[in-house]
Amino acid sequence: MRRGTNLPRVGDFNQMVVLDQVRRAPDGTSRSELAASTGLSLQAVSNIVARLIALGYVVEGERRAEGRGKPRTMLYLEPQGAYALGVHIDPVVVTSVLVDLDGRTVEKVVEPTPAGPEAVAGAVAAAAAGMLDRAGIERSAVLGLGVAAPGPVDLAAGTVIRPPLLDGWEEVPVRDLLAAATGFDVVLDKDVSAAMVAELWRGNRMLRGTSLFFYTGFGVAVAVAHDGELLAGSSRNAGEVGHLMVDNDGPRCDCGQRGCIGVSAAPATLVAEAVAGGVLPAGTPA
Ligand SMILES: [Zn+2]
Incomplete structure (x- = not known):
């Protein structure tokens, strides 16, 4: 506490x-x-x-x-005392939410990820304006916008460094880009860190002592918490485990190794293996 x-x-x-x-x-x-x-x-x-x-x-x-x-x-x-916006940038979908002071979702927009940072910023700004309009909430009641982006990130600079699965996102100043597009103060964090903080914030009782959050989506990452605090490391990027080798004979990763957990657990790899094993019909899109 x-x-x-x-x-x-x-x-x-x-x-x-x-x-x-x-x-x-x-x-x-x-x-x-x-x-x-x-x-x-x-x-x-x-x-x-x-x-x-x-x-x-x-x-x-x-x-x-x-x-x-x-x-x-x-x-x-007073849950209606203030609101905040949240955005999760993922290689496939961008999820935007409007939440109240108690963290409950008031409005939500999920849309396919547009190509390139500028287009994403425009989509987030439009989603934010639409959600506030539908909920009848003034912009002045919004404390700010939190962005969860794929790692690694540079939190001091507010940039995503080189998310492996997002083309055109090398060294992108996502914090300033979204602040300019939306007009709100923006806080950036790595998606898995944001997810762990959300669990801690909700008071998840399973997270007493030391706990590990395993994030699997288009990529794989982990976050570690101890006594209710995220252990993000000095670079704030602890938990970038995508290149941990789990299978000597696994698929080739773009880092040159075989069987990194990121590429081995990627949806495209799992679908390809399921097709090869006869679990899914041939021609199933990855
Ligand atoms: Zn690798």
Whole structure:
């Protein structure tokens, strides 16, 4: 669990910690419980809660009596207090979602991946505008846009480096490209890291201790988490395991080796093997 700090100049961090604790308490929490769970003073919690209420992220509910003490005013997340956009860029489809403050999907658009980064940025901008329009949500209620892209990525520069399965995406400044196309602040991460963070954020109880997220789609990657935190490594690219050799006699990979897990588990390889083994009829498209 994240703890707050009572040092000055970390207001935003503490605000995030308190909001996270309110979010993790769907049955309600109180200022005194938040002080106990975050390590912040009751005064600091009260100030932060006042800000979160003013922002519309948190609402006060009923007053609950407990023993002889003063009744506590319960606090709840206001899911409609803010929204965010999310995009997953994949070699085959681009998925765009509009989610509320509780992470629930409000709108979703899935479309075939257009050729080239510029076309993808245009499609994402159109999807975002369409989703906001359908949901009747103002742009000002959107906190930003999160992009999950195939690795490896350079998070400091906001670029995808050379995703092996996306043509024309070498060293593309995807963060700036999408910010310019949509007008929103953009956060970029590797798809498998974003997926692991989402599981941690949803409070998946299977992820206590050390856990591994195995991502398989058009490519293969893993993410590792320990005690509720993603272990992304100094380059933020830990888990790029596509060239791990799993089969000495496997298909030739573009790195020169045979039997890398990425190419061995690729959908095209599996379909070809199924055709060769008579499981699928000849001529099945890969
Ligand atoms: Zn390889």
